[in-house]
Amino acid sequence: MARTESRKMVTRQLVTRLAEHERGFKRKTLRFLAYLAVFYLVYLFCAGDYGLFRINRLYRQRDTLEREYRATVTEAADLSFRLRRIQTDSHYLEWLARTRYGFSRPDETIYHIKPPARQDGHP
Numbered sequence: 604m605a606r607t608e609s610r611k612m613v614t615r616q617l618v619t620r621l622a623e624h625e626r627g628f629k630r631k632t633l634r635f636l637a638y639l640a641v642f643y644l645v646y647l648f649c650a651g652d653y654g655l656f657r658i659n660r661l662y663r664q665r666d667t668l669e670r671e672y673r674a675t676v677t678e679a680a681d682l683s684f685r686l687r688r689i690q691t692d693s694h695y696l697e698w699l700a701r702t703r704y705g706f707s708r709p710d711e712t713i714y715h716i717k718p719p720a721r722q723d724g725h726p
Contacts, residue, residue, distance in 0.1 A: 649655050688695045700706040707713050 647654060651657070689699070705713065
């Protein structure tokens with residue numbers, strides 16, 4: 604009878620240890636899953652398709668495109684102004700021909716004057 608009592612006691616102790624071990628394992632597993640979920644949410648918040656890094660990159664890209672658009676619109680307006688001026692202003696057309704392309708009137712002589720060379724070795 605003493606043996607059965609000691610066996611019952613050992614069995615109870617063993618069951619208690621196993622239950623504690625199982626509770627610890629469950630607790631560690633739940634903690635690991637919670638850390639994994641937090642890590643995943645942080646990943647989605649920062650680096651996913653809708654994350655902060657992508658949103659920041661899209662904002663910078665939008666700003667760059669807006670700057671390029673403004674520059675293109677300004678250039679287009681300048682070119683249309685020049686075209687209108689070339690079509691209507693004969694003095695401007697003559698100035699362009701003389702300054703850009705070196706044209707002259709038949710009775711004119713064009714002199715090209717080179718600046719004096721610098722003494723410090725630079726052209």
